Amino acid sequence: MSDEQVETKLERIGWLVLLLAFTSGFIIMSVELLGGRILAPYFGSSIYVWGSIISIFMVALAMGYLIGGRLSINQPNLGLYGLFFLLAAIGLLPIVFFADNAMDAVFSAIDDPRYGSLLASTLLFFIPTALLGMIAPYSVRLMVDNTRHSGQVAGGLYFVSTLGSALGTLLTSFYLVLWFDMNTILITMVGVLLLAGSLAIAFNRRRP
């Protein structure tokens, strides 16, 4: 495939993939930051609570990268890509509706708030974060058409999604928690993920 053809494909869906990668980066860090708030009423806000949250996010992202990369081997398409977003949206819902029940049970079962917060983080954040992690390698696959540009494309995607993460961190901690209830923020993110997933699926239908 020539360089021209690569550019044509990038122009076609490149902007969409970049936008969606930015969105997932934003949401990952926003949820991580809210995680500290969510756990505090049961496990406090000590350094070990952050240790639990960050390590679970890292492990979940690692698993997501692995699975997303594996799924990108055969016939990569925007349809499956969109499905990741829809599933991540569903994965966030338990945080809104069952977090208190889950943390209550963990609090009763485990005395040590270090292991309590680790287990609670796993229950609440592992699945949605792993699903959001699948997006990154799959985005690379959707945009890469030859090995020469693969590093450049991956770099561009990391650039955009990491900027999204930075903005998600900043907006959430500076403004969103001042303006909204936590559940309002989370539900909005669920809505944004549903919209993002639907957009990808719609584009897939239009250009099979």
Added chain:
Amino acid sequence: MSRVGVFALVCLLCMGNATGEVIHREKSLYQNIEIQQKGDDRCLVFAVRRDDRRQSCFDTENPDRVVFSYVRMTFGGLLLQPNPSSILIVGLGGGTLPTALNALYPTAQIDVVEIDAAVVRVAEGFFNFKANDQLNVAVQDARVFIKRAARLGSKYDLVILDAFTGEYIPEHLMTREFLAETRALLSEGGVVVANTFSSSQLYDYESQTYKAVFKDFFNFKLPASGNRVIIARPAGLPDRETLETNARALAPALTRFGIAIESFPKYLNRRADWDQTAPILTDQFSPANLLKNR
């Protein structure tokens, strides 16, 4: 030397003079801790900067004297509960308050919750704080301690909330849910005393949150002090006469601590002097550190 330079130098000198000599300094997991000595006053200071806050002071020549007005004001809670047999204190500081209460009520069970092990060490090393059979310290997050204690069915006659350094507020200790858990720990007629913020928007939000959980409470301010102490009792507030009777009974025992408790009752106010349209703080919404600067 420029005039600005001279001015800066003079300012440095006057600051040094105001803060006293640093006799100990350590970094803990949660804060920078400094012990400063100026004359007979020895102070525990968190978060060292220009406007640092002296967290707790104690008079090395006269260790009984309670140096800080807000700590003295905390004893106002005794006007509603003159004879507590169990006391919970959130936030150790230099340990002045638990030590004084332990001396006043030697048979009362006193539990102190302090998140920072370094603060406990410093209180023991520099402020003569000593735990004993009646006086326990738990190094733990207060929210975790209180939630656990409530499940175990523990009850306290007096709960004192003083967990705020002035620099950083633990936001999960400001919410309606936290106060409800604290309220559940109170025995019949139990009293909550809270050292709270007296300025910024946080004053309105915090007042409304206490009102949501405790309904009526005493808003206690002394004219010479910038502090506000909330004194609440779910069983209802006593009248002025009861407060004064209790003050007279308590006065002799409190004199050695330098606490003029008989002057307190007239400043125990029930009037709401804050913006009553302010939203309350909840586990879902508690931007206390952002509100503090507004």
